Each structure stands twice: as C-alpha cells, then as structure tokens.
Amino acid sequence: MNTQRSTREYQRLDREHFLHPFTDFKALAEKGTRIITRAEGVYVFDNEGHRILDGMAGLWCVNVGYGRRELAEAAYQQLQVLPFYNSFFQCTHPKAVELATKLAEIAPGNMKHVFFTNSGSEANDTVIRTVRRYWELLGEPQKSVIISRKNAYHGSTLAGASLGGMKWIHDVGAQPIPGIVHIEQPYWFGEGRDQDPAAFGVAVARKLEEQIQVTGLDRVAAFIAEPVQGAGGVIIPPESYWPEIRRICEKYGILLVMDEVICGFGRLGQWFGSQHYNVQPDLMPIAKGLTSGYIPMGGVLVGHRVAKVLYERGGEYAHGFTYSAHPVAAAVALENIRIIDEEKLIERVRGEISPYLQKRWRELGDHPLVGEARGIGMVGALELVKSKSPVTLFEERGKAGTICRDLSVENGLVMRAVGDTMIISPPLIITKAEIDELIEKARRSLDQTDKAAKGAGYK
Numbered sequence: 006m007n008t009q010r011s012t013r014e015y016q017r018l019d020r021e022h023f024l025h026p027f028t029d030f031k032a033l034a035e036k037g038t039r040i041i042t043r044a045e046g047v048y049v050f051d052n053e054g055h056r057i058l059d060g061m062a063g064l065w066c067v068n069v070g071y072g073r074r075e076l077a078e079a080a081y082q083q084l085q086v087l088p089f090y091n092s093f094f095q096c097t098h099p100k101a102v103e104l105a106t107k108l109a110e111i112a113p114g115n116m117k118h119v120f121f122t123n124s125g126s127e128a129n130d131t132v133i134r135t136v137r138r139y140w141e142l143l144g145e146p147q148k149s150v151i152i153s154r155k156n157a158y159h160g161s162t163l164a165g166a167s168l169g170g171m172k173w174i175h176d177v178g179a180q181p182i183p184g185i186v187h188i189e190q191p192y193w194f195g196e197g198r199d200q201d202p203a204a205f206g207v208a209v210a211r212k213l214e215e216q217i218q219v220t221g222l223d224r225v226a227a228f229i230a231e232p233v234q235g236a237g238g239v240i241i242p243p244e245s246y247w248p249e250i251r252r253i254c255e256k257y258g259i260l261l262v263m264d265e266v267i268c269g270f271g272r273l274g275q276w277f278g279s280q281h282y283n284v285q286p287d288l289m290p291i292a293k294g295l296t297s298g299y300i301p302m303g304g305v306l307v308g309h310r311v312a313k314v315l316y317e318r319g320g321e322y323a324h325g326f327t328y329s330a331h332p333v334a335a336a337v338a339l340e341n342i343r344i345i346d347e348e349k350l351i352e353r354v355r356g357e358i359s360p361y362l363q364k365r366w367r368e369l370g371d372h373p374l375v376g377e378a379r380g381i382g383m384v385g386a387l388e389l390v391k392s393k394s395p396v397t398l399f400e401e402r403g404k405a406g407t408i409c410r411d412l413s414v415e416n417g418l419v420m421r422a423v424g425d426t427m428i429i430s431p432p433l434i435i436t437k438a439e440i441d442e443l444i445e446k447a448r449r450s451l452d453q454t455d456k457a458a459k460g461a462g463y464k
C-alpha cells in the first residue's frame with residue numbers, strides 16, 4: 006500500500022480538510038504541518054525522512070516506545086476473535102475481565118474496581134458522575150461541589166475542561182459547568198519563589214481547607230488533582246504538599262481524586278504517581294500510558310469506600326459509553342501492562358534511568374537562559390528567563406518558549422513549550438545514550454534561542 010504523497014500535497018489537503026486539536030487554524034494554515042509517517046523506539050520520522058527524538062512520548066503516552074510488534078499482534082488477534090461487543094446489558098468479555106483483574110492487582114491499596122472509558126477526558130466526566138452518585142446514594146445530594154486547581158488539566162470535554170483550571174480553555178466556549186471551584190496550584194517557581202518551598206507547599210495545600218470552609222463542608226464532595234501537573238508545565242509540588250492535602254481530605258471526609266492520566270503506568274517510577282507520594286486516593290482516572298497510546302482507552306479506578314456504596318445501595322448507574330471496555334483496547338492494554346511488568350520498566354526507571362535523566366537534565370540549569378531545571382521520574386521542565394539573578398521573566402510571555410520549541414524540532418528533538426517552560430516526558434525505554442543525545446540537542450536549542458532572543462532585542 007504505497008500511496009505516499011509529497012509533503013506539500015499532504016500539507017495542502019491537511020489545510021483544506023483537517024481541523025486540528027488545540028490549534029490556531031489560521032496560523033497553522035500559513036505555516037504548514039509536519040507530517041509524521043512512522044516511528045521506532047524513541048524516534049519519530051517525518052515525510053522528509055528526518056529522524057526526531059520524541060522527548061514527549063507522543064503526548065505523554067508512548068511509555069513502552071514505538072514499534073512494539075506484541076501490541077500490534079494483540080490487537081490483530083482480538084480483531085479476529087471478537088472485534089466488538091458491548092458491556093451494557095449483562096454482558097462481558099474475557100479481555101475486559103482480565104484487564105479489570107490486572108488493574109485491581111497493580112492499583113494501590115483497596116482500588117479493586119474499574120469503570121472503562123475511551124479517553125482521559127471521559128474518565129474525568131466519569132469522576133464527576135461517580136463522585137456525585139456516591140453522595141446521592143448516601144442521601145447527601147447537596148454535596149456536589151468538586152474543588153480543583155488553577156492551571157490543572159483534566160481533559161477537553163465540557164466537564165473535563167471545567168474541572169481543569171485553564172482560563173484560556175474556559176474562554177473558548179467552555180465556561181465551567183456549575184459546582185466546580187479552583188484553588189491555587191503548588192507552583193513554587195512561578196508563584197512562590199520568594200518563600201521557603203516547604204512552607205509554600207503547606208500554605209498552598211491549606212487553600213483546600215480554606216475553600217472547604219468558604220463553600221461549606223455540607224456542599225463539598227471531593228478534591229481532584231494531578232500528582233504532578235503535566236500540561237500545566239510539569240509542576241512538581243514541594244514534598245510538604247501532598248501530606249497536608251491528605252490530612253485535610255481525611256479531616257473533612259471528602260473524596261480524594263488523583264488524576265493519574267500522565268503519572269500512571271511508570272512515569273514517576275511507580276505504577277501510579279500517588280504511590281510515589283504515598284497518598285491513597287478514592288478515585289483515579291487513567292488513560293495515556295494504559296495502552297501506551299497504541300489505541301485509545303481510559304478508565305477510573307474506584308476504591309473500596311466508593312465501590313461499597315455503589316454495590317450495596319444498588320439502583321442503575323445511568324452512565325457509560327458504547328466503547329467502554331472495548332475488546333481490542335483491553336487486549337492492547339493487557340499486553341502493554343505485561344510488557345511493563347516483564348521488562349521491569351518501572352524498576353528500571355526508578356533505579357537507573359530516571360536518576361540518570363534527572364542528573365543530566367539538571368545540568369541544563371547552568372544555562373544563561375534557564376532559571377530553573379526541575380524534574381521527577383521521567384518528566385522534566387526548564388523555566389526560560391530573561392535573566393537569572395535576580396530571576397526576571399520575559400515581558401512577553403511564551404515567545405522564547407515558542408522559539409525554543411521550533412528550534413528544538415529543527416535540531417531533531419521534540420520538546421514542548423508551555424509558555425516559557427520547556428517540558429519533556431520521554432518514553433520509559435529511553436537509553437542513557439539517547440538521554441545524552443536529548444540533553445545535547447536541548448542545550449543546542451537553548452544556545453540558539455538565547456542568541457535569537459538577544460538578536461530580537463528582548464533579552
């Protein structure tokens with residue numbers, strides 16, 4: 006099937022027909038798209054044959070790397086045996102049962118149940134429904150408010166975007182649905198660098214307690230947060246943050262939801278990010294690394310406290326998707342988890358490859374353009390600044406980040422820019438030599454960005 010078109014032809018048809026997600030259509034039409042045609046290991050290849058190190062693992066998801074025959078074969082076999090059947094009307098199928106059982110085995114503590122969806126956004130819609138259902142069944146339907154955080158990302162359906170705390174998303178036809186409030190985020194570099202990090206972590210966590218008092222405990226249902234904020238710019242809370250959040254949730258008896266869509270499946274060196282922080286959530290939305298992105302699938306892991314009420318009280322939970330627990334997705338997820346297990350990828354991340362990545366990534370902190378180099382597990386961030394001491398941010402936010410991102414791709418490395426924060430989240434299978442290549446390309450991109458910023462007169 007060799008129907009490959011020229012890059013220009015793809016770009017023309019793309020411009021004429023394809024509305025891309027999170028895209029300025031006008032700007033993209035002028036600039037043209039990059040056509041990615043294949044991928045292997047940690048590399049993607051474009052239509053011109055350029056080999057690019059994928060420092061973002063697709064979109065935080067290709068944890069086991071590209072080109073895994075086992076995953077393709079798992080899908081192919083399942084497509085032949087049972088390509089689809091629903092799980093609505095008292096039916097189930099073997100792969101869904103196997104996957105639910107496996108997830109119950111790897112999930113922390115008492116999370117023995119899972120509700121399947123097709124994406125992280127749908128998982129967070131399901132979170133809202135489940136949290137409210139729980140309190141309704143307990144006879145407290147007025148407990149419906151969910152506390153989230155500014156600059157959180159929980160997806161792009163209307164409910165997911167509402168849970169998320171990104172105003173620039175709300176402003177595009179996504180005014181938050183009622184019953185969601187947002188508190189401050191634990192972003193030390195951005196919002197607390199004049200304070201001691203530990204004190205800042207506790208102070209920001211206490212915003213949850215303040216909000217519970219403002220809203221009224223009789224109305225608060227749950228708190229939701231990512232263990233480490235991903236799309237917000239790899240925001241790693243101070244170590245003091247999560248213990249204080251856990252204390253507050255326990256004190257007031259509200260449900261704790263940890264959005265594991267990015268942090269799950271090895272990204273922080275444990276199966277789930279909550280395990281890294283030693284916090285037991287009541288609900289965990291998952292997606293991305295669940296299938297390493299080979300096929301769409303998400304879900305919500307449900308702990309004993311909520312599951313007990315759902316089972317004991319009965320009554321139809323009127324929620325679900327045609328493709329909930331899709332057999333092909335379930336087969337791929339199972340095989341993906343088997344690979345992570347058998348190749349001991351999580352142990353490798355924790356013991357060997359994350360320490361190496363983090364050591365090398367922090368070396369970039371000495372660059373004149375970098376105000377902070379931080380990271381944890383297999384994620385990292387660089388804060389680009391106008392000057393380092395005292396730290397001065399660029400007046401026009403996001404410009405240096407965009408330049409650096411574009412130069413980085415030219416240099417053969419996918420880094421993403423969130424404003425002036427450069428972020429990475431490479432596949433877990435990346436080798437030390439590939440990390441060296443990543444660092445070298447990142448440094449070169451920083452040098453060139455520094456030069457470009459000076460040339461354009463804003464540094």
Ligand SMILES: *Cc1c(COP(=O)(O)O)cnc(C)c1O
Pocket residue numbers: 123124125126127129158159160161231235236264265266267292293303
């Ligand atoms: C990506 C993401 C989502 C949304 O997942 P989709 O599959 O894109 O709908 C939700 N939460 C977090 C933390 C994410 O990073």
